Amino acid sequence: xxxxxxxxxxxxxxxxxxxxxxxxxxxxxxxxxxxxxxxxxxxxxxxxxxxxxxxxxxxxxxxxxxxxxxxxxxxxxxxxxxxxxxxxxxxxxxxxxxxxxxxxxxxxxxxxxxx
Amino acid sequence: xxxxxxxxxxxxxxxxxxxxxxxxxxxxxxxxxxxxxxxxxxxxxxxxxxxxxxxxxxxxxxxxxxxxxxxxxxxxxxxxxxxxxxxxxxxxxxxxxxxxxxxxxxxxxxx
Numbered sequence: 001x002x003x004x005x006x007x008x009x010x011x012x013x014x015x016x017x018x019x020x021x022x023x024x025x026x027x028x029x030x031x032x033x034x035x036x037x038x039x040x041x042x043x044x045x046x047x048x049x050x051x052x053x054x055x056x057x058x059x060x061x062x063x064x065x066x067x068x069x070x071x072x073x074x075x076x077x078x079x080x081x082x083x084x085x086x087x088x089x090x091x092x093x094x095x096x097x098x099x100x101x102x103x104x105x106x107x108x109x110x111x112x113x114x115x
Numbered sequence: 116x117x118x119x120x121x122x123x124x125x126x127x128x129x130x131x132x133x134x135x136x137x138x139x140x141x142x143x144x145x146x147x148x149x150x151x152x153x154x155x156x157x158x159x160x161x162x163x164x165x166x167x168x169x170x171x172x173x174x175x176x177x178x179x180x181x182x183x184x185x186x187x188x189x190x191x192x193x194x195x196x197x198x199x200x201x202x203x204x205x206x207x208x209x210x211x212x213x214x215x216x217x218x219x220x221x222x223x224x225x226x
Binding site: 109 | 150156157158160203215
């Protein structure tokens with residue numbers, strides 16, 4: 001247990017569906033992150049939130065829409081996804097954004113399959 | 116972009132053997148972190164190195180940060196099946212913003 005939980009753990013959806021991924025951290029951290037992990041590729045940073053404000057959006061398609069209502073919760077809303085969006089989506093949190101020794105704590109991920 | 120290349124991509128060894136995996140880049144990093152990720156779980160931090168030439172030991176694991184802070188290595192002595200997993204390196208840039216990850220080395224230690 002890293003103190004970061006993600007639900008659901010597995011999700012299968014059609015290209016026309018709308019679904020949401022949820023992340024919750026119990027560590028009192030101020031920064032939260034969404035990453036995409038595909039086979040044989042580096043972890044791709046998608047979004048960064050610092051004190052509930054989005055500080056980074058790494059050219060992510062608009063079919064992915066993040067929401068951070070407070071420092072403990074982070075959502076990723078999905079709509080009209082493509083099969084190539086199938087991947088493991090990881091949430092992480094850290095005390096603050098940046099800092100060369102800042103440690104990110106990861107959740108277990110949501111395994112997403114888009115049919 | 117700060118591209119991190121990890122090698123080898125896959126490694127399968129017998130219990131008791133030693134191994135070294137590498138993380139290389141053409142960019143200079145202010146710090147570098149190593150994570151291990153087990154199936155069905157997220158990455159878990161093993162170590163952070165910040166000083167060029169730094170060596171850190173964690174039981175049977177030895178981590179080294181290159182003098183120029185562009186590369187790092189992880190050496191495991193007498194590997195055990197419990198060491199099986201995906202080993203990821205991640206570098207933090209000079210502007211101390213987000214980290215960039217390598218694609219990882221997938222290690223399998225057979226009993």
